[in-house]
Amino acid sequence: MEKSQPQQPKKSNKYLVIVLLLLVVIIIQSVKIYLDYQEKAEVKQQLVTTETDLAGTMQRLNDVKNELDQKIVEIQKLGGNIADLEKAKAEVQRELRRTTQRSAKAVKELEDRLDGYEELLNLKDAEIEKLKTVNKELFSENRNLKTKQNKLSDSITALEKNKKELASKVAIASQLRAENIAIKAVSSKGKEKESPFRNRQLEKIKVEFTLADNKVAPIEGKKILIRIIDENSQVIFDVAKGSGTFILNGKEEFYTAAQEILFDNTKQKLIFYYEKGSEYPDGTYQVEIYSEGYQMGKGSFTVK
Numbered sequence: 001m002e003k004s005q006p007q008q009p010k011k012s013n014k015y016l017v018i019v020l021l022l023l024v025v026i027i028i029q030s031v032k033i034y035l036d037y038q039e040k041a042e043v044k045q046q047l048v049t050t051e052t053d054l055a056g057t058m059q060r061l062n063d064v065k066n067e068l069d070q071k072i073v074e075i076q077k078l079g080g081n082i083a084d085l086e087k088a089k090a091e092v093q094r095e096l097r098r099t100t101q102r103s104a105k106a107v108k109e110l111e112d113r114l115d116g117y118e119e120l121l122n123l124k125d126a127e128i129e130k131l132k133t134v135n136k137e138l139f140s141e142n143r144n145l146k147t148k149q150n151k152l153s154d155s156i157t158a159l160e161k162n163k164k165e166l167a168s169k170v171a172i173a174s175q176l177r178a179e180n181i182a183i184k185a186v187s188s189k190g191k192e193k194e195s196p197f198r199n200r201q202l203e204k205i206k207v208e209f210t211l212a213d214n215k216v217a218p219i220e221g222k223k224i225l226i227r228i229i230d231e232n233s234q235v236i237f238d239v240a241k242g243s244g245t246f247i248l249n250g251k252e253e254f255y256t257a258a259q260e261i262l263f264d265n266t267k268q269k270l271i272f273y274y275e276k277g278s279e280y281p282d283g284t285y286q287v288e289i290y291s292e293g294y295q296m297g298k299g300s301f302t303v304k
Helices: 008-077 083-097 104-173
Strands: 178-186 192-194 204-211 220-229 244-248 251-255 257-263 269-274 283-291 294-303
Touching: 008 083, 008 104, 083 104, 178 283, 178 294, 204 283, 204 294, 220 251, 220 269, 257 269
Parallel strands: none
Antiparallel strands: 178 192, 178 204, 204 269, 220 257, 220 283, 244 251, 283 294
């Protein structure tokens, strides 16, 4: 018997199926790659569009912030309420500080809020006009009132000036004056001698004077001071012997001795003693008498 030959067509069919399967796989992959590319392109385009919209929105937001600042200043000057504007400004500033990466939905929400801010600004324009009208009317009324007030103020100023001038004159007139000033040296034996002195005669300095009659000065306690000043303009003082400081012409100065008295306008006679404890250098010394920062009188003595 003859051997049968292999069936070649079946083998060809197998190869054809394999080729077709490969083509299908290639087509599927190509379609997937194309769809992925398209999706990425759409996402990229959407991002570009969102960034563009966001840039425009942020510019609008900045413009609204500047306009809010202007409205706040203007309404505040006119005496209006700025609470809602301050709140809107705070919200806008928060948005401006946020990152610029936002979704399309977030950008749309921000644009909607911007519309609200711009509507608020438009309402404030009308409020500003009303405030201007009210302020204009008030200004007119206040101007008339101010004219009357100025006249009254001028009268009060004139009265105050006259009052101060009178008070100044009274204060000057009420200042005490020292009369019959006598400066003597007292020796260790109690003997008194008038200037010029020698140091052996000069155990103590005695200053005596009378308070002049003054009907303007009130009856009250007074502190009377004396200053003994050498030729070098140095005040002789010793805190341990009753010396101290007082204010003279706005400065703190030393005094040599002091007495507290009750001034009763009876031409009181006052006597001061001061024991230096050491010799006086030769020269002429000034003796000044003060009360309440003004000079009541002065005298001098000489040591040889």
